[in-house]
Amino acid sequence: MNIKILADSASDLSKDHYNEFDIEMVSLTVHLDEKDYEDGQTIYPKTVYDAMRNGKAPKTSQVSPQTFKSVFTSYAESNQPLIYLAFSSELSGTYQTAKMMEQEVKEEYPDAPIHVIDTKCASIGYGLVVLEAAKMAKAGKSVDEIIDDATRRAAHMEHIFTVDDLEYLYRGGRVSKTAAFVGTLLKIKPILHVESGKLIPLEKIRGSKKLFGRMLELMEERGGNWENQTIGISHGDDLDRAQQLADMIKERFGINQIEIEMVGSAIGAHSGPGTIALFFLNKSF
Template sequence: MSIKILADSASDLSKKYYNEFNIEMIPLTVQLDGKEYEDGQTINPKTVYNSMRDGKSPKTSQVSASIFKAVFTKYAKAKEPLVYIAFSSELSGTYQTAKMMELEVKEDYPDAPIHIIDTKCASIGCGLVAIHAAKLAQSGASLDEIIDAAKYQAEHMEHIFTVDDLEYLYRGGRVSKTAAFVGTLLKIKPLLHVDNGKLIPLEKIRGSKKVLHRMLEVMQERGTDFQNQTIGISHGDDLEKAELLATMISDKFGVDKDNIVIDMVGAAVGSHAGPGTIALFFSNKPVK
């Protein structure tokens, strides 16, 4: 029996990866200019970034309960195993809504093989977990093997990222107004990571040229076995810088560029991170 992998749009994977690995995607919602859009389906991330450059503040909301119920019911009726690789519960209510709908669906289908994993990951960090699970599913791995591997990958997924303008993090409540103002004046680039699903400041770096080099230093300090894993880079409408980072990683660690996933930060996550964001994702333990 086939095992289906489900991800949400906060995994920031493009349709190419959903199609290649047979991953189903459900969207978070973005509100902009009084209209509501489905992330990854009815709004282009560039539209969000351009609006933010113009001073607008798009809002986001979690995946709706009705979408979860419809998807879970479909797989429950078919008795097809479903593994949902969820966006961090510390950054969205999406995981909690999914769990509520799982319980509701299982009232009618108590044996429904629905499994939900709180990755505590974001953006392509979550996407890499979904890809890994999907590859295992395609190779014929068992349900338990897929769940165990996905949990392992999520637990050991490092997120190292920076933003182009602290103002966007201020709007999202991540830094104080004073910190954003002073940081912008001093051209300070914050380096952040994800710890137990939460965004945590790591250090401050003055000058954008230094920040990519520092990201590689942190990668070397925290990571391992780079040549035998898939590395992720997501960007807020700055493909040139993302590709530069990929080249630096390839040169420094001997990583084949075919093993580096580069994608744009989607509309939902990008509404909080802003244009110019650069994020790096890798495993800190040998990949299972």
């Protein structure tokens, strides 16, 4: 029986990806103008970014317990293996909710072949892990093989990103008010990364011109084996700069396999317009 891969909307994959690789998706919730929307289903990133540019502060919440219970129950009843690769547990309660619902469903269906994995990844870094798992499922690999590869791949996925305005990270509790104010005043661009699933500030760069050069230096220091991997770039409604970074990567490393996607509504509500994020497997993969 085919193994089904489940992802959530924080993977920032497009509908084309979900359709091509037969991936199932559940949505985080975005709260905007006193209404609730399903990320990637009833609200799209452009709407969120335009609202933020106009001074609005959208909020987000995790995938609902009922959504997970419904999905898990349907796979338990049909006895079809399901692997849910989840958005980082350090950035959302979605993984914990999924684990609770997995236990609940397994009380009724003890042998249900449902597996819930915390990727500790976000955006297209998470999406690349999901895509590889879906390719393996299509190729007929076993549950254990898929879980082993996804777990290892996720642990070695580098996230190097920058935001256009520190104010958005301040609202999300990621930087202090003073740091946001001073950073904006001095035109300081932060470079951040994800370590054990958490957002960690890495460096501060003065002025945006040096930014991409430094991101490429970090890529060279941390990554390798370029011909055997796909690089991910996601952006906060700034395709031109994402494409510029992709061109620089192609020129410097001779890489052709690059996935460019917009940062989705749920993550974008915290990172803001103008975010540029780079994802690749590190040297120890």
